[in-house]
Amino acid sequence: MLLTILLAAGCGPQSQGKIVEGKVNVVTTFYPIYEFAKAIGGENANVINLLPAGVEPHDWTPRSQDIVNTSKAQLFFYNGAGLEGWVPQFLKGLNRDTKVKSYEVSRGIKLIEADEDEEHHDEGEGHKHQHHVDPHTWVSPKSAMIMVENMKNSFIEADPAHQEGYTSRYLELRKKLEDLDQEFSSKLDEMPRKEIVVSHEAFGYLARDYGLTQHAIMGLSPDAEPRARDLLQLSTLVKEEGIHFIFFEELVSDRLAKTLASETGAEVLVLNPVEGLTEEQLKRGDDYFSLMRNNLTNLILALQE
Template sequence: MKWRLKAGTVGSVILLMIILAVGCGPESQGKIVEGKVNVVTTFYPIYEFAKAIGGEDANVINLLPAGVEPHDWTPRSQDIVNTSKAQLFFYNGAGLEGWVPQFLKGLNRDSKVKAYEVSQGIKLIEADEEADHDHEGEGHKDKHHVDPHTWVSPKSAMMMAENMKNSYIEADPVHKDAYTSRYMNLKKQLEELDSEFSSNLNEMPRKEIVVSHEAFGYLARDYGLTQHAIMGLSPDAEPRARDLLQLSKLVKEKGIHYIFFEELVSDRLAKTLASETGAEVLVLNPVEGLTEDQLKRGDDYFSLMRNNLTNLILALQE
């Protein structure tokens, strides 16, 4: 799916498909609870932060099921019903959830839900034109020019958490102190994570990483790294043959030992590049969602990000 909807007919068709999708797809991720601030979030990191800040005063419903890549997902009719009854709707923005405008238009007319783009205030990264890739056999480019993967950097995640805290207080000022206290605990955790990334990555002799799709721009910007992506901002964009050749040459010339791949998208191209260059593959998780196994293990944003740091340290050694 494309992240941004085309105006007019296509948008109307997508909205109709959403409304007609009764009973389709995974079970609802939660139900409205009376007496609490009901919050609907679009995908995992926002859900985790919203739960941490909301605590006992909030009921948080996440739209995206476990193991689903957010770029390939569209909402169902039950999601419209729940969101219409909620008080807050948190979405990342920056072009990630292309379905949001039509989704909000489809809410019940009497809905009082307030929608917040939680990436507001973050200095967004404009995608390099050279990073665009032709879709294989289609002859057109991936047209997304803003990197939406803000949460992958702890520095940006702090700003997202603050935006959510402010939204909670606006919606439920009676519990302002509780929201503020829980937010401060979350902020402290993010500051500790930020410090770990800064201190460890500053010491690494290498600064270049090769990743499967262009999801680590904010992480790279904030911690002095340079990412080289096999695919563009959208994980379903196939690279051109010449891009793969240039990347293969770069890996060999720079002596890069590891190619990073993601668990929620195909690792085919990463493994192909690794095989051609004599490199190995490692996971670098954009933390877009949890797999069923990660859920069972009790993983969260912080454990996945620390796994990322461990793998980065390994890959950036001489």
């Protein structure tokens, strides 16, 4: 009993949203989709985000209020590609009379198949990732462009009367993503180095789209423990390539990244997979674009000679 109370307390404020009559109510599974849905929906939409800040989308579970809200909503946006393993059950559990339309917003992105070999150490975990696809699509501005186009189309389908508003707000958002994409392309093209070492394999799409190679300490699931052999290989790589920086992400412990860094004389830097905002980032007014630009700054630092 005590445990449940503690767990409930530890989760902090979850989806604070309320259904608003007369607007398109959209439920999103986690932060980037929430930000994009708000940008496209504008005054015509009411967007409710399920995942609280600081929680890994891989291992979250919905509550009854989330089921109630989603049942009453018009749209449900989830990333897909295996990110939210709880979605199929969740959708089955919605009220019978629900009219909500659910959309996998990563549809149309050429998915990255993960290396099977990397994954065999978590066989006991009920295979969180069907087919071992990399689900971290949004981390590349190029993929994000496909996602926001899918969302725009879904909004117009749900509410054709406001097509003009959705289209113009989408075009504004798309322009921002194109600018970001341009910055990533031109800056990273100039960099002499192309190899990055990261704590969690979340940067596959970014690496693919901008000509980098990612070496991850851990696999796709951020809580998998790496094997000693993997750490040894990485350590050798870091030394041989003369890699100066090892990346870790804020929501996940940096213990391994720091261990590897201290063994190889490299330093640690943050690379943020933009899965959610911390309280601090919220207060600062950070968003997808500012966090991605911070990422670019750190990548440039790491990829210099």
